[in-house]
Amino acid sequence: MKKITIKDVARNAGVSIAAVSYVLNGKESKVSQDTIVRIHESIRHLNYIPSITARGLVKNTSELIGVIIPQTEDHKQLVFENPFYSEMISAIEGVVREYGYHIILAGVDKGKTYLDISTSRNLDGAIIMGIYSEQLYDECKQANIPIVLIDSYVNDNSFANVGIDDELGGYLATKHLIENGHRNIGLVTGMIRKEGVVEKRFLGYKRALQENGLFYNPDYVFENSVSYVHGRSSGALIADKFPEITAVFAVADMVAFGVIRGIKESGKDVPHDISVIGFDDISMAHMFLPPLTTVKQQIFLKGETAARMLIEQIQEKNGVSVKSARSLIPLEIVDRETVRKLMN
Amino acid sequence: MKKITIKDVARNAGVSIAAVSYVLNGKESKVSQDTIVRIHESIRHLNYIPSITARGLVKNTSELIGVIIPQTEDHKQLVFENPFYSEMISAIEGVVREYGYHIILAGVDKGKTYLDISTSRNLDGAIIMGIYSEQLYDECKQANIPIVLIDSYVNDNSFANVGIDDELGGYLATKHLIENGHRNIGLVTGMIRKEGVVEKRFLGYKRALQENGLFYNPDYVFENSVSYVHGRSSGALIADKFPEITAVFAVADMVAFGVIRGIKESGKDVPHDISVIGFDDISMAHMFLPPLTTVKQQIFLKGETAARMLIEQIQEKNGVSVKSARSLIPLEIVDRETVRKLMN
DNA sequence: ATATTTTCATTAAACGTTTAACCAAAAGGG
DNA sequence: CCCTTTTGGTTAAACGTTTAATGAAAATAT
Numbered sequence: 176m177k178k179i180t181i182k183d184v185a186r187n188a189g190v191s192i193a194a195v196s197y198v199l200n201g202k203e204s205k206v207s208q209d210t211i212v213r214i215h216e217s218i219r220h221l222n223y224i225p226s227i228t229a230r231g232l233v234k235n236t237s238e239l240i241g242v243i244i245p246q247t248e249d250h251k252q253l254v255f256e257n258p259f260y261s262e263m264i265s266a267i268e269g270v271v272r273e274y275g276y277h278i279i280l281a282g283v284d285k286g287k288t289y290l291d292i293s294t295s296r297n298l299d300g301a302i303i304m305g306i307y308s309e310q311l312y313d314e315c316k317q318a319n320i321p322i323v324l325i326d327s328y329v330n331d332n333s334f335a336n337v338g339i340d341d342e343l344g345g346y347l348a349t350k351h352l353i354e355n356g357h358r359n360i361g362l363v364t365g366m367i368r369k370e371g372v373v374e375k376r377f378l379g380y381k382r383a384l385q386e387n388g389l390f391y392n393p394d395y396v397f398e399n400s401v402s403y404v405h406g407r408s409s410g411a412l413i414a415d416k417f418p419e420i421t422a423v424f425a426v427a428d429m430v431a432f433g434v435i436r437g438i439k440e441s442g443k444d445v446p447h448d449i450s451v452i453g454f455d456d457i458s459m460a461h462m463f464l465p466p467l468t469t470v471k472q473q474i475f476l477k478g479e480t481a482a483r484m485l486i487e488q489i490q491e492k493n494g495v496s497v498k499s500a501r502s503l504i505p506l507e508i509v510d511r512e513t514v515r516k517l518m519n
Numbered sequence: 520m521k522k523i524t525i526k527d528v529a530r531n532a533g534v535s536i537a538a539v540s541y542v543l544n545g546k547e548s549k550v551s552q553d554t555i556v557r558i559h560e561s562i563r564h565l566n567y568i569p570s571i572t573a574r575g576l577v578k579n580t581s582e583l584i585g586v587i588i589p590q591t592e593d594h595k596q597l598v599f600e601n602p603f604y605s606e607m608i609s610a611i612e613g614v615v616r617e618y619g620y621h622i623i624l625a626g627v628d629k630g631k632t633y634l635d636i637s638t639s640r641n642l643d644g645a646i647i648m649g650i651y652s653e654q655l656y657d658e659c660k661q662a663n664i665p666i667v668l669i670d671s672y673v674n675d676n677s678f679a680n681v682g683i684d685d686e687l688g689g690y691l692a693t694k695h696l697i698e699n700g701h702r703n704i705g706l707v708t709g710m711i712r713k714e715g716v717v718e719k720r721f722l723g724y725k726r727a728l729q730e731n732g733l734f735y736n737p738d739y740v741f742e743n744s745v746s747y748v749h750g751r752s753s754g755a756l757i758a759d760k761f762p763e764i765t766a767v768f769a770v771a772d773m774v775a776f777g778v779i780r781g782i783k784e785s786g787k788d789v790p791h792d793i794s795v796i797g798f799d800d801i802s803m804a805h806m807f808l809p810p811l812t813t814v815k816q817q818i819f820l821k822g823e824t825a826a827r828m829l830i831e832q833i834q835e836k837n838g839v840s841v842k843s844a845r846s847l848i849p850l851e852i853v854d855r856e857t858v859r860k861l862m863n
Numbered sequence: 864a865t866a867t868t869t870t871c872a873t874t875a876a877a878c879g880t881t882t883a884a885c886c887a888a889a890a891g892g893g
Numbered sequence: 894c895c896c897t898t899t900t901g902g903t904t905a906a907a908c909g910t911t912t913a914a915t916g917a918a919a920a921t922a923t
Contacts, residue, residue: 176663178579178638180879191903196881207901227639228575229879232908235522237572239623255609258602265599268624277636279583279623280612292621294522295571319520403806432806439808462747462776464783464808524909535873540911551871573909576878 179223188217199225231297239279240271240485241301243289246282253282257401257429258457259474260304263325266478267302274486283311290314300485303327307371321488323481328370335488337481337502341372344470344506345379348424348452351468351508353387356517357422357450360384363409363434364426365401373401376426376454401426406433407440414441414449421517422450428460428469435465435513446515456509466511477504523567532561543569575641583623584615584829585645587633590626597626601745601773602801603818604648607669610822611646618830627655634658644829647671651715665832667825672714679832681825681846685716688814688850689723692768692796695812695852697731700861701766701794704728707753707778708770709745717745720770720798745770750777751784758785758793765861766794772804772813779809779857790859800853810855821848 181199185192190210197205198214206214217223231237242264245254255261268278276299283289289311293301298318303311304325315322316333323335330336352360360380367374377396384391395417397409406425410433413420425431431453435445445451445465453460456471480502525543529536534554541549542558550558561567575581586608589598599605612622620643627633633655637645642662647655648669659666660677667679674680696704704724711718721740728735739761741753750769754777757764769775775797779789789795789809797804800815824846 176661178879182879192880193882193903193905194901197902200881202882205901210901224635224638226576226641226879228572228581228641229908230881231572232570232576232879232910233881235908251613253609253612255605258605261599261602261605264624265596269596272626277623277625277640279621280608281621282616291568294568296621297570297572317520436806436808459803462780464780522909526909536910537873537875537912538871541872544911546912549871554871570909573878574911576880576909577911579878 179221181223181225183221184214184217184223187221188213190214235297236299237297238276239296239298240276240489241293241296241298242267242278242280243283243301243303243306244280245305253280254305257427258459259427259429259455262457262474263304263478263481266475267482270479270482271486276486283308290318293318293320300489302481302485304481305372307368321485323485323488325477325481326372328372328375335484335500335502337477337484337504338372339472339477339504339506341375342379342382344454344472345376345424345426346383347379347506347508348376348454348470349380349383350387351510352422352424352450352452352514353383353389355422355450355514358389359392359417359419359421360389360395361409361413361417361420361423362396362426363406363413363423363430364396364398365405365430367398373426380424395420401430403429403433403436406430406435407437408433410434410437410439410451411441412437414438414443420449422452422514425451425453428453428455428457428467431467431469431513432459432463435463435467446513450514452508452514460509461511465513468511468514469509471507471509473504480504523565525567525569527565528558528561528567531565532557534558579641580643581641582620583640583642584620584833585636585640585642586611586622586624587627587645587647587650588624589649597624598649601771602803603771603773603799606801606818607648607822607825610819611826614823614826615830620830627652634662637662637664644833646825646829648825649716651712665829667829667832669821669825670716672716672719679828679844679846681821681828681848682716683816683821683848683850685719686723686726688798688816689720689768689770690727691723691850691852692720692798692814693724693727694731695854696766696768696794696796696858697727697733699766699794699858702733703736703761703763703765704733704739705753705757705761705764705767706740706770707750707757707767707774708740708742709749709774711742717770724768739764745774747773747777747780750774750779751781752777754778754781754783754795755785756781758782758787764793766796766858769795769797772797772799772801772811775811775813775857776803776807779807779811790857794858796858804853805855809857812855812858813853815851815853817848824848 181192181195185195194206195214198211227238244260281292298320300321302323307327307329326338362380365373367377381391399405423434425434431451434451438445438449453467453469456469460467460469525536525539529539538550539558542555571582588604625636644665646667651671651673670682706724709717711721725735743749767778769778775795778795782789782793797811797813800813804811804813
């Protein structure tokens with residue numbers, strides 16, 4: 176089955192391919208009403224679909240936007256364990272679709288990849304989430320296409336940015352626990368790297384402690400990975416060995432699920448014996464049992480915002496005003512059933 | 520910043536662009552050792568990255584594989600609520616990446632879309648999941664690229680296929696409940712459409728009932744959508760109005776989560792008062808509380824298999840042997856904590 | 864030494880578009 | 894009626910590759 180090209184349409188309509196191209200591109204001033212309809216008929220009749228590839232070659236576009244997400248440790252897979260990413264991707268896809276773009280998923284491997292795919296595929300733009308590597312950013316600058324970063328703090332203002340106030344989030348979470356009468360509060364967290372999201376939350380945790388005259392006890396921070404398993408073992412550990420801890424702040428909902436599990440496995444109850452607050456409010460949070468109290472970041476809005484900012488950049492790329500906007504999505508505690516008010 | 524093309528490399532190395540292209544494509548027999556290294560040096564020095572777009576034009580490829588997934592009702596978004604899809608995508612991405620492909624996500628809209636994106640983007644192949652529409656399949660045939668269907672029963676053998684034995688799954692689930700002493704078993708399900716996955720599971724449910732001398736009671740099937748909310752309301756309904764029902768089979772884990780929630784909201788306990796079994800074994804299933812007893816389909820393996828089958832098809836596309844393979848991923852009950860053995 | 868083959872390189876066409884440049888005919892202006 | 898503009902159209906170059914065709918020089922065979 177031969178592929179149908181613009182040439183076929185032109186022949187069928189008895190015009191030049193330029194004419195066809197013009198109507199395809201809405202430059203209808205260049206062609207008469209008559210031929211416009213003739214061309215449209217031919218298109219419809221032949222079932223012609225233009226090649227984005229060919230167009231891309233000359234216009235230097237791809238109608239593709241890259242979504243770069245973290246990979247698993249072994250670099251074999253994208254990090255999809257955490258629904259956080261899926262939800263955001265879903266949001267992103269929803270908006271770019273409106274504009275005729277498709278998204279292409281990719282991870283960043285050590286060294287290689289990003290610049291590669293960006294230039295070899297002629298991406299029209301990219302959204303990078305949850306990654307902070309100077310090297311990556313350098314590549315991005317070279318690639319020189321519109322980019323928006325999600326949840327990145329290492330940004331010398333070269334890129335548009337959407338994120339949340341993680342420090343505030345950590346603060347709010349911890350304060351919420353304190354307000355409910357808790358004094359010995361554990362923190363279950365991933366690796367605390369300078370300038371990382373997790374570090375900010377950790378900082379917020381400390382600030383809340385201090386502002387409320389509580390002592391920061393390093394023994395109460397359980398630092399490993401942002402994962403269910405780490406949560407689970409920490410939960411068990413806390414329940415078993417730290418009877419004074421009455422509440423824990425988990426830096427992500429997935430971690431919180433693990434913590435709760437661990438606590439229960441040690442024969443204690445959430446929230447009766449130990450309260451738990453999470454972070455993110457992934458959709459599973461409200462489905463979980465008990466429904467998880469957490470710091471809600473509007474994941475969907477976040478993705479949407481990023482996508483819109485990107486589109487905007489792409490569209491004004493003529494105007495070159497690569498405004499480095501920064502959008503902060505508001506945070507909010509959603510109080511469900513894993514935090515108990517301590518009366519004493 | 521000017522884009523670096525093969526031409527630049529050629530000039531820099533003092534050879535023709537053909538020579539460069541040959542070494543790029545591993546046809547090194549066509550060029551001497553000497554120049555090979557010179558060219559490689561130039562490539563490295565100029566930081567040259569070939570344009571997949573341009574190559575695609577002439578080779579009629581894109582190194583892109585389409586992953587088509589269902590959309591939400593309003594057609595605004597891809598269905599990502601159910602982690603089932605994310606997990607599969609993750610698996611798919613993992614394998615196609617090995618071969619240098621990227622995946623591009625798309626939904627199918629009424630009428631349009633699939634054929635469009637397939638031909639306009641020159642997809643090298645596509646994986647279609649969870650969709651059964653004759654129209655779509657017709658389009659696929661026209662598109663004439665390698666395709667593998669996941670979880671589809673309407674297949675006249677034109678396409679490769681990976682799925683599970685859903686009927687058996689439904690059967691196993693139900694039998695498991697029966698073996699644990701349950702006689703009045705509810706079914707919470709999405710719309711039962713002919714030839715759909717859900718129908719098969721329903722059929723398995725009925726068969727298990729019959730084979731064990733149990734009466735099939737239509738009042739016990741709660742049919743609406745494959746969603747948490749439907750599960751939740753059904754769970755509540757069952758707990759409230761159907762005291763004789765001691766176990767329910769939910770056609771998906773997400774539904775099961777809802778059912779459990781609904782039951783608990785009505786003041787009953789799972790599994791003490793009512794047992795629940797799910798289907799899929801998404802990763803959340805083992806994290807849930809109580810950990811969900813479910814029919815495990817190896818989602819990851821499923822995605823991987825589909826991807827491998829697709830790659831295979833793509834690679835032998837010369838040999839034209841578009842073998843319409845069908846791969847069945849085995850099923851297995853994983854017994855966790857939501858099914859209780861009834862002693863009576 | 865001649866004929867043949869192999870090796871290494873180049874040229875140019877092709878892939879399917881877009882778009883600047885060009886042009887003829889028609890329309891409008893004086 | 895001539896000059897200018899507008900309208901509706903075409904031609905051809907360009908985008909960055911791949912690859913068939915071609916050919917000159919070197920190697921091998923006779």
